[in-house]
Amino acid sequence: MRVRLAVVGLGNVGRRFLELVQSKHALIQERFDLDLVVTAAGDTSGGAEYFKGLDIATLLELKRSGKGAAAYPQLGRGEASMVEIVRSSEADVLVENTLTNLTDGEPGISTMREALLRKMHIATANKGPLVLAYQELFKLAEKQQVKILHSATVAGGLPVVNIGRRDLSAGEITKFEGIVNGTTNHILDAMARGEAYETALKHAQEIGIAEADPTLDVDGWDAANKLVIVANACLWRATTLKDLTVIGIRTVTPQDLDDARVNNQVIKLVARAEKVGGEWNLTVKPERLDMSHPLAGVGGGYMAVLYESDINGQIFARIKEDNPYPTAAAVLRDVINIFR
């Protein structure tokens, strides 16, 4: 079966996704009978489309040389918006990996709405549109009888959403706990080893895991966004950021970390969902965990989650992720799963 992909967003994740479509093409065709073809691509420069398929090597070379999709020979369109690219692409799947924008969700939210209206499936790593409009987008997808898969939106390559929504589907989840933000986990780990907050943050920026503006990470909002997605997708609860209590790590002092250590504990930024009196209590905050807790041993460079449910026991999953390939691979598995 030929599957036409409109790939919007060609940054760290989008480019790796294109590389994986190229390197895994034969395997995916053999295993799943899916012939993945990129028929449209877009970035801030504009886009390019070709119903027979764009050449991935050409797209990657354009990005390597600092140009954009609009410079694609003969087919590039500098004036095209992402909505126009989707409208004219006639693709089967929108692969949306533009930036996470929590102010208005753009450009992802409009591109996704357009894709759904045109009965295109969506695979995305972009949290913004889901945090702002999860219920709206999923209702539209249901009406249009298409799928939105977003397993890369929570802890990159770790299949947090797949475990919660698919693998615990007949259970009642009673507790979710996660270390889902790599930057804060790196900083707390380094501070526990004696590094100053500023030095640890600077190092996280140098190795590329923290943004130049790390506010979203250190104030807990990135983890909060992920908890909103988990609550909607896995706890089956319509949830927005307003439903959460969020405290970041700026207030954690070396003294706090020392106190924890002498008591055989560690401090972690935990995204937690717990049922209290029949109601979900949703929090992101620094917590002291006993060393025997599964999340206590999740050091810098790792992320992990723990689920408890009425019938599935306790599940703990952890990932080591120090580059964007696992996230791109998660988007690719979503594309495959749309058709399985």
Ligand SMILES: NC(=O)c1ccc[n+]([C@@H]2O[C@H](COP(=O)([O-])OP(=O)(O)OC[C@H]3O[C@@H](n4cnc5c(N)ncnc54)[C@H](OP(=O)(O)O)[C@@H]3O)[C@@H](O)[C@H]2O)c1
């Ligand atoms: N990096 C990770 O490991 C990771 C993990 C999990 C989830 N995510 C999520 O995945 C998404 C992509 O992340 P990334 O690291 O690949 O980001 P990135 O490197 O900043 O790439 C963003 C891409 O979006 C394009 N873009 C931005 N604004 C646009 C607009 N108005 N119209 C069209 N294209 C636009 C950019 O175009 P140009 O190339 O022209 O600048 C770029 O190609 C984000 O939503 C992020 O939160 C990332």
